[in-house]
Amino acid sequence: MKKIIIAVLLVSLLIVAGCATSSAGSADSPERLAGNDGGSADTEGKTAVKEIVKIPYVLKNTNYFSDGYIESYMVYTYDENMKVVREDLFDSFDEIIESAVSEVLEDGSVKRELFDSRGILKSWRKTVNDGNENPIRIESYSADDELQTVSEYSYNEIGGKTLWRVLDADGIVISETRYLYEDGLNTRIDIYDASMTLYEYFVNEYEDGRRVKNSHFDADGKLKAAIEYVYTEGAVSAEKYLRANGSTSRTVSYINDAEGSHLKAEYFDGNGKLKDWTETEYEYVSEEVTVWK
């Protein structure tokens, strides 16, 4: 289980890396920042133990075209507490495409401002975390400080996400996502619309505690697509994206370091042709984390 918790942390950080190629932004969701994907923890008969583990912090993420030419790269800057304070996206001429600047406010929330290449503020977000650094509320604002959407999150006792609710500026719920668990594993994700009618859902399948398949269904239970995961030495080494008819729409292949962090991700189309790839550089920092044993 220790490995699973660590893997969850690694995955959370890698998601940040994975989005670095196109935008300095982070999606309005907790997975993008830190914390837990709520996928594989179990508290039954287990106790929390503090352990020192090596946490990978993404320093740079570079996106290459298939011919090896750099499309863009993201550089992450951290403060002394290893909190991201800047994310700068550059083009191949080393010129800034956009930047995100984060700061911790007096109330402990994090303000993250997104600027374009000319330094003009485009939008900003305020993230409120719980005691375990899991985001519980993310407010998205326009550059004119007008509230646009709010995301609210709930977690179970070990940090597994159980609810994600999106509200509009008037506080009306416009979407609700419920995370269901079986034996501590997140097996199903149900998405409801504003009228609380099931709109679509995802089903996760596991083998030996690892998610091996994620299937996407419409409200009537009709399969729309699926993703199959392949593991090598405990880390995801490949993903296969399948259409409803079972044919492959695209694949991703990962080269991982000894810690299981993705060093290189190659993206192929459905015919196996390389489209582009990303390379990620990390700094590992030993930190005390809670492990359930």
Added chain:
Amino acid sequence: MNKRIFTLVAAGCLLLSAAPVFSNEMSAVWSRIYNTTDNLEARLSVMQNIVDLHDRDMEPVINEALKEIVYSLDESMSFNERQQLDDLMKMMIRELGSLKAVDSAPEMYKVMQTTEDEFLRAIAIAGMGNAGARDYADEIAEHLRYLNTGILTIENNEQRNSVVDACILSLERLKHPAGFEPVFFASIGRYARESVMKAERALQNMVEDPTDLVVDIIKADNSFEVRLAALGVEERSKATAERQTEAATAAIEVSLVYNAVTPTDREYQTRTKVKAAEMIRDLGTENEDAVEWLGVMLNSSTNVNELVISLQALGTYSSNNAVTILSTYLAYHSDRRVAGIQYKDERAIRECINAIANTGNPNGKTALMMVEYSNWSSQTIRMAKNALKNM
């Protein structure tokens, strides 16, 4: 929100809800919210969430959203609404480019053609490049050509640099020969230094072998400054030595055939000849096509730099043609020396002796032997004797 926009949003909802497929719940949720949101500012915020996911399965969703805007623009929109739509399109196009969404190229091109926001135009142009939209290389090249020639003007420096840089970046990415010429002229144009540097880099990356394109410029343009610059591009390119020699030969040819009009251009004419001969010398490919023009350059020039370089270049050949030109030159001047013509500077004669020696061709011996009996300085005669000894 006027009625027209609301109608578009409703139409978009129907369009987007056709068959979206998402790799995770975040993509699914934000896509649905985008499609059910009728407020432009809120849509901007939601699209930011979608873009931040950088989910490749979102490509059709973003593309459909872009189509909805591009093909349904309402001219009666307020300035503020228009600006928000432009911001929305910038976000979408940048992401689509990053996702290498070549299927979105027609919409990006439409934006490039129709927008009044030069920054958005720049993003659309760059987006087509990133997406690999080679079908639009001609159109992007033409846009840059119009900017180069002043047919299109953008008064604001920042906006102009943005569009020029986007054209250069895009044409560099598309690696299409159509882009070479306008990028070349951007590299010698009156743009910001940063843009010039980008163009120079692009020229090295966009075409593996630019020789034919460089030769076209050398032959078609009537400015020796431009010809010299084109030759420099060829020299820095990845073209083979043989191909670079072809371009250098063409440069010597036009430098000898065409006259420069202004004193400045005459200076560039000389520099073009010298540069071309230097390239032939340094590349050492023994391309026989160049021999004739090097001979013409040798026999028509009075500039000692031109003479020395052409002699050195001919010295890299071992062919009878080359050694005949060299021998004839040496013999001619030896005869003149015998006839009592004074030479204040024997540099060219000594360079010719070296060149004949370098050819290693025994056909040059007779001319070398003549040197001893032609009243040249002792140092020149000693050089000729040494050359004969080594041949």
